[in-house]
Amino acid sequence: MADTSGSNTSTPTEWKKRETFGSAVVQIGIVGLVLLGSVGLFYKSRVTKKAVGELMSEARTSAMRANPADIKKALKILDDALEHDSKAGDALAMAAALNAELWLMHKEPGAEQKAKELLERAKKADSKSEDRYGTEALMMVAAGNAKGAEDFVEELRRKGASTAKLFWVHAMALKAQGNLTLSHTGFTTAMDKAWKDPRYPTAWGEAILEEGVPGAADAFNKGLSANPDFFRARLGLALARVMRKDRIGESETMVKDVLSRDAELSPPLKARAIAVQAHIANIQNTPDAAISLADEALKQNPDDVWALLAKANALALKKDAGAAAAYDALIARQKAAPIFYFEGASRMQAAGMGDQSMALLDKYEAFFKTVKNPTADGKEEVFLDRDDRYWINRGDVLKEANKLDEAVAAYDKAIAAKNVNLVKATYAKAAVLLKKSDFDGSLKLLADITPPDGTGQIADAYVAMGEILFHKKDWGPGCQSYAYALARMKVQQAPREQLNQMLTDVEKRLKKEGQAQIAKVWMEEAKPMIQ
Secondary structure, eight states: OOOOSOOOOOOTTHHHHHOOHHHHHHHHHHHHHHHHHHHHHHHHHHHHHHHHHHHHHHHHHHHHHOSHHHHHHHHHHHHHHHHHOTTOHHHHHHHHHHHHHHHHHHOOTTHHHHHHHHHHHHHHTTOOSHHHHHHHHHHHHHTTOHHHHHHHHHHHHHTTOOOHHHHHHHHHHHHHTTOHHHHHHHHHHHHHHTTTOTHHHHHHHHHHHHHTOTTHHHHHHHHHHHOTTOHHHHHHHHHHHHHTTOSHHHHHHHHHHHHTTGGGOOHHHHHHHHHHHHHHHHHTTOHHHHHHHHHHHHHHOTTOHHHHHHHHHHHHHTTOTTHHHHHHHHHHHOTTOHHHHHHHHHHHHHTTOHHHHHHHHHHHHHHHTTOEEEOTTSOEEEGGGGOHHHHHHHHHHHHHTTOHHHHHHHHHHHHHTTSTTHHHHHHHHHHHHHHTTOHHHHHHHHTTTSOTTSOOSOHHHHHHHHHHHHHTTOHHHHHHHHHHHHHHHHHTTOOHHHHHHHHHHHHHHHHHTTOHHHHHHHHHHHGGGGO
């Protein structure tokens, strides 16, 4: 049937017949443009990722030097990286980590808010970097949720995460809970994994200082080998030496050199430097100067625990009733630092504040009594049961208060701990028994720690043995014990006055007992030992 409408209709296949060469070229061109656009986008994405990666590497190099100016320089570089890609998750995480460091270590205004905002952006961008997870855990610790941070990191480690920052934060979380023994592994592993980063050995040194055990100076020196100009490590080393009363002059010079670079220092760094000066003032027996310096440090950083300790020690040195409150304020800020309890208890006892001294040790026991550690056989042991340092310190305070039976009970617990201070605990108990005139009981204990060849560790133990032997009229063996004590004291660089005092005390004792000839031999043979 013919089409009477006059319209130009066609069959479904007729369009193929009418397609021209020109239209085909146009269609091919469109497809080409689409493909070219995709390639362009892909190329641009690769270029952006490369640029971000290069800038992150540059930022990390700067941040590794770890002083405040280096961290701020790194953040500026990261700003450039985020201009290339504002959703670059790992760059956001690194920026969050560095701001967290400025906030927590240097009290930089506004850094806390920036760190939290950047972390949330990094999480939305699905960053899986150690900066993202490490910062997230660190903020839990800062917020007082140390157990949550511990669990968070342990879950990541079960999934295979094993980075320096995670080990470090895990150690910080354990330490905050008082689990010092387990925290050691985290600190040292972080230090070993990132041996070029001065922050990890420095953090380990700071933890050792607060625990009051040897090794802090070595840790700070490792930090300085990574960056000789790292302020935290330099101040840490100076503080470690001062607390040991070692190389005070060098430490004082080091602190002055750091303070001369005022523009490069954050308030906490200035506070720490001045706190070291306050401790030096206490060593020089100028407590008023120490208090003034400590107050100056606390104006820079009210939370500097070493400034708080210097002030508390100065008040105790002055026998000021405010010392107890000062130690309480210190402990409130850092409950997991044994040295603050032990030093406070010792100094208050020396100042005649026996009750306050025992109260401080009671707080130590209350904080650490719930801490448990796994044993090699898969069981658990109570930390205090192995904490010989605590029981020795408690015994010392009780002995000074003339509560001798209670002191013996404390020393017995230290001996039962069978830990690294066993010899010291044994001597401490023997000394109390000697004070109680229990010569046989004291002799029995001393026999185990005063080898007859003079190789014992404690000079005072040989002094006690000499006293017992003199009491038993065993003059020759007694003189030999005193001679071993002198030799040990000289090796330990005891003051010459102390050595001379012992020399003359033994001579006087012998003469008083009618042993003038032995006294003469004693002086002839012992005097050259200390010259």
